Amino acid sequence: MTSNASKPIRTRFAPSPTGFLHLGGARTALFSWAFARHHQGTFVLRIEDTDVERSTPEAVQAILDSMDWLGMQPDEGPFYQMQRMDRYREVVAQMLAAGTAYHCYSSPEEVEAMREAARARGDKPRYDGTWRPEPGKTLPAIPEGRKPVVRFKNPQDGATSWNDMVKGTISFDNTELDDLIIARPDGTPTYNFCVVVDDWDMGITHVLRGDDHVNNTPRQINILRALGADLPEYGHVPMILGPDGEKLSKRHGAVNVMEYDNEGYLPEAMINYLARLGWSHGDDELFTREQLVSWFDTKHLSKSASQWDPKKLNWVNAHYIKQMDNAELAERVATRVATRGGHPEKIDLPGVMGLLKDRAETLEQLADGAMLFCAEFKAAPAELAEQHLTAPAREALADFAQRAQDADWTRESLSALIKAVLADRGLKMPQLAIPLRVAVTGQTQTPAVDAVLALLGKDTVLKRLAAI
Structure with a gap:
């Protein structure tokens, strides 16, 4: 396998369209986008839509709209996993032929019983390898009428380690990793397997993602090695916490990125704030998109969780509003004024923006203020x-x-x-x-x-x- 050091940088953002793009996902996308841009590389967008029951066209569109609003258009994609099913099945067949994967006929109930037995022994709950082929091993009789899953034949000794771009060296004993299911009884591939094949086929050299994926990484590395594929470099960024120190959720306010557009935040401000939420360039708090691309590196990604601060976001947004040309600001506010029943075309809206922008934190506040000049006049009570x-x-x-x-x-x-x-x-x-x-x-x-x-x-x- 060759090193990624001499290869053109290729990063990816791979959301699942089971909901809107949330702030944590947007920040991950931003880091991947900025890393690719900094190295004159390629940023790939991949839609991981294999969860057919929960994936929706509306969620896909919401992701695309959010990426467009933030100005993070991909160089390639979007690619959709559901359109690549033939490729996944092809690779499963190759692995079965190579002996790096095997059919497993254990039922879900039998696997759960294996896990319970392991718990009772004080061991880690896992599949016990009943159907794993080994030299000299006699496999059980195939149950009549039962369709098998396909499992990856994970190494049983040694450790899987990598030098994480954010967290440093991470290592898992292979004995902790059971033989992962890579295809279900109906032949559909599983998440971790699709990710591996996609990263391989798309030539991804660097994977930046949330640290909730750390446990997936050794499994993906082992499958890539079994395929003889080059390994990406991995970096796992910590989660974003709410102002109360708990995991960021809906109770903390708008977590759907497009809600921030609705509430009058500028994409330039959101990019600045999200970048600073887990990455730093000295003491710089305010910087342009171009400066972010110029400065971005993985060495200054934070190893600890970041805390969402709505007041700080408002401060950043207010800065960008103050800096913006009055005419451009008027263009961005005009529709909001019209939605309120005002007539922005009948007033000097750029002049109004010049008057109001020094005290405004959002475009919504500017639109509210502009109504003084273009709403139907109501005499004082x-x-x-x-x-x-x-x-x-x-x-x-x-x-x-x-x-x-x-x-x-x-x-x-x-x-x-x-x-x-x-x-x-x-x-x-x-x-x-x-x-x-x-x-x-x-x-x-x-x-x-x-x-x-x-x-x-x-x-x-x-x-x-x-x-x-």
Whole structure:
């Protein structure tokens, strides 16, 4: 077998479409994608859809949508395991012919009895090798009418070890590994076998995946060796924990990646946050996708579990919102405004984004804020108007409206106009600014009043002032 050191890098992400793409899977995909990109390699997407009862077309599409939203398009694929059944059966037949696999006629009940007997002896529960062919061994009579499974003839001595890219050296005694079923009685292959054949056929050189797969790795290595295949290098990343230190789950909030799109997070921010959740580059907290690709290595993948922090994600997202060009931000928010019943095409939405983005953590917050400028106007409730639109306030508003008739309608000129009215009437800012807000927006709190007036437009502002 040749070393992977001289071969082009090929990584893969291989989700099962039994549900939506969750955050842990997205992070695994990101690490595999970034590793391939860093080495100018190939990133392969494989859909492991052999669980026919639980796999759904909707889940497949959700995975593809999530990968597309995150900007992690594969170089090859998606490949579907259900379309490769003939290939798996071909390899099973080759292994049976080579003697590295064998038919086993033990029933599930008989195998369970073997395991119980092992437990009673204080041994590890396992299949006892009844049907494993050995020199000089006489096999039992084949039960009439019973279809066999196919088992891999696992080595019975020595150890299976590998230098894990994340965890260092990991070793399993082969005596702990029983003879794995690689094909069921109906001939369909099992998960671990399909993975092996796929990684072999697709020339995968590096496998980055969750550490819940550690126990699968020695079995897969032994099957690959039996096939004479090159071994990938393996790296197993620890799980993501919730803020409470427990395994991340639905109770911690949205774990479906596309929920974060719905909630107004930017894919750029999600990539940044997910990458930092288990990988580091010095003390850098904020970095672009291009920097991630340039810097990414497996040496700085964390050996310990990472903790999901919604506040940190919001902080990262707010940073990307602040950095984004107003016009691009407006494009991303326009549909959200329209969904709320607003008319983004009727306002200066980029200007509104410029006003709101410094205080926003999500696109949803920006869309909510934009409704001030493009929703149907609702005058202030009577109680609010009575409180703030007093006789002195109305006089000041009338003065402002009169002077505004001839004003340049810019934030700067409106700011100067407000200050002039305040000075001439001996008022403080809240004595004019709050009545202005109530009269023009129906609210007491808005962003800077001069900016709000400028964005609402001269005709709109003067019309609303005239109506009080």
